[in-house]
Amino acid sequence: MIERPQEEQLRQVPQQARSQKRFNQILDAAAEVFAEVGYEAATTNAIAARASTSIGGLYRFFPNKLAIFHALAARYLEQVKELFTAFQVSEAAQLPLDSYISQVLDAFDQFVTATPGYRVVFVQSRFVSPDVLAMDADLNRQIAQQLETFFALRNPNLEPAQQALIATVCVEVASVLEILSLTRDQAFQKRVLAETKNLLIGYLQQYFPDQLSNPTKG
Template sequence: MTQRSTPAPVSTTGLRRQPRQARSQERVRRILEAAEALFVAEGVASTTTNAIAAHAGVPIGSLYQFFPDKAAILRSLARGYGEQLHRELAAFEESEASALPLDAYIEAMVSLTDRFFTSHPGYQAIFNEAQSATADLLAIEEEADVRLVADWSAALIARVGAEGCVLSEDDARTMAYVLVKTVGNLLWLSLAKAPPFRAQLLQETVQLAVAYLRRRMTTGRGPGEAASG
């Protein structure tokens, strides 16, 4: 699978010191880009802060001015990715989403998310290793999922409201959680598959999500409740 190189996302949340001057901002950007490149090439576990500093061309002391440890670099990258994906989903919701029927809407959402995964190898490098679980990586993964659940929950409430129905916040959050975990895991699995099966898996993911949403959004009931009539 061919992957497009993209700049490392920058999130300054949680930095030891905020980069206020242009020179400091450029240094943080170089550190994050170096970390991303090494995480992709060597893996998160094998990458050290010394290697990141060397690859970025900055003294190790300068790295520690902004990032107390490798986990802080991971969090900054992960939050940057999360913010970028959030912006892309929000832009989609504000532009064409409301005009699409449910099938096309879900297919577009799945395609957007899949494109984000495939075009950001650094995102894959971080979250693939979350499966082998350090506490920091698991916390980062959960933080990213919480953001995605909030995005999908708001989108579901808006879509149902546009159709003249009401969806409670609790129901929307539960449905969004199911979608994020189901769609996300299937998309991750698809990344390692050969192109023909990968394309089929994406279509199956869309059909699964559509069938689930159609039932929940038309009945307004949980899986254990019978529809009236």
């Protein structure tokens, strides 16, 4: 039940193209299986089978089940980071706050919708078991750090601690509402997305005044 910390590392960072492919096959399979039955109920045999690998093959890359989860989380984290980075480098960064938020949330929504495994990993990583909970870092925290950079640019007067807090709140809220949105049909998803925008714009305009495209909502 308690795993030796070192063991969460990968056993072998795949170098060869062939290995790399196999590695990703396993991760894809794991995402599917985790999504379908949850982390605990997922079996390593099921993951290996879904990845068309042998169970022994799976254990060549991952020392144990938790390591698979970690690797999956790391992969998604990379993708989400890229998502946010892309925004800050793009011209979108120059938009009024509400437009910017709207676009970011749209992009996030599309990413999550298109990436079913994300949901499992980012949700379960926080709530399931201490093993999983003890994951290297709070993944959302890392995403929040990217937001901080953005906030710092928009309002240099904010204290760093306050920046961090606001960013964290935004990420938590956006995550949980995104997850909520996925619990029902597509119409519901759209409406929740709209509410999320409302919520965050209302919240952030307190800290970034005079950055809205339309001065008053009403």
